[in-house]
Amino acid sequence: MDEAQLIKGIQQGDRKSFQTLVETYQRMVVNTCLGIVHNKADAEDLAQDVFLEIFRTAENFRGDSKVSTWLYRIATNRSLNMIRNNKRKRFFQSIEEAFTGGRNHGSEISENRNDQPDQNITDQQRSDLLHRAIDRLPEKQRIAFTLNKYEELPYQQIAEIMEISLASVESLIHRAKKNLQEQLLDCYKKKCV
Amino acid sequence: MKTKCIHKDLIFYLDNELSVEKRTNVEKHLEECADCRDYLVFLQKGIQIIEKEKNPEVSPFFYTRLSARLEEKPVYQTQSQWVRLAQPAFFSLVLLAGIYGGLKLGSNASSPKVHQQATNSIPMLNDFEAEPIESFLLDKL
Ligand SMILES: [Zn+2]
Numbered sequence: 001m002d003e004a005q006l007i008k009g010i011q012q013g014d015r016k017s018f019q020t021l022v023e024t025y026q027r028m029v030v031n032t033c034l035g036i037v038h039n040k041a042d043a044e045d046l047a048q049d050v051f052l053e054i055f056r057t058a059e060n061f062r063g064d065s066k067v068s069t070w071l072y073r074i075a076t077n078r079s080l081n082m083i084r085n086n087k088r089k090r091f092f093q094s095i096e097e098a099f100t101g102g103r104n105h106g107s108e109i110s111e112n113r114n115d116q117p118d119q120n121i122t123d124q125q126r127s128d129l130l131h132r133a134i135d136r137l138p139e140k141q142r143i144a145f146t147l148n149k150y151e152e153l154p155y156q157q158i159a160e161i162m163e164i165s166l167a168s169v170e171s172l173i174h175r176a177k178k179n180l181q182e183q184l185l186d187c188y189k190k191k192c193v
Numbered sequence: 194m195k196t197k198c199i200h201k202d203l204i205f206y207l208d209n210e211l212s213v214e215k216r217t218n219v220e221k222h223l224e225e226c227a228d229c230r231d232y233l234v235f236l237q238k239g240i241q242i243i244e245k246e247k248n249p250e251v252s253p254f255f256y257t258r259l260s261a262r263l264e265e266k267p268v269y270q271t272q273s274q275w276v277r278l279a280q281p282a283f284f285s286l287v288l289l290a291g292i293y294g295g296l297k298l299g300s301n302a303s304s305p306k307v308h309q310q311a312t313n314s315i316p317m318l319n320d321f322e323a324e325p326i327e328s329f330l331l332d333k334l
Contacts, residue, residue, distance in 0.1 A: 149243050150243065182201075
């Protein structure tokens, strides 16, 4: 079944077509969300929301772009929204903690680490460091970098997804790498890991 | 003589994005600089995390869960619901902070010396002695 038939099926409410679409693209959508939110359970929850949106808005899909382009756009938008909401939540929490005397910070990380075998501690720390560095990138750099590194997409496809020029994608990814490099160098010099 | 350190080129070196000339310079420098070599390993291991974590196995119940959610009515208010709860809480906290600050200021102002000066210079504010600002605010609470 080709993509056009699949979408036509979904537009008519056919569950079998929807299931085929989900099974074809679930890895791609979860992986894209993971690159932005860095947590597998959150990435799967987001991917579920992405497919629900597809099912409920399928009639709006005109077929002038590929299904994957459509999925990538929704996946990156929803992931960024989750990050923004979490930031807002943390902001209110920090205000609340300032008044209530604060809660036990960092317990989450140390608990996670206790579950890990010793030889993985460094990997966990490296992973935390890399995620923090990616999170500090401006949103457009983060999307372009994620699509390129996690999904291994060529610049031309990223340009289509983000609806920007090829030169802009090159510049975004170059700046993303430069920013990551600076943050990792800073950490290396301060021996933060 | 040792050439200038090339930390900033290394991420592009790892991705094979340097010109031949730059690449040769980087490799030459790496041979003579232990610090840049160390950093290259640090950077490489950091970036490799992406290769290790990407494309995780998707839960085998992914579609089953999704299929159950298709039966539910769409929920459009998850975000605004949160804001509805958080904003009043935030403004209550700001209000409490204001009251607390006011009480602090009030207790400073009623220290004997300041109090004396105030009553001498502004006699018409004497009514405040009958009802201190603290109890006025506390009544409101
Ligand atoms: Zn050097």
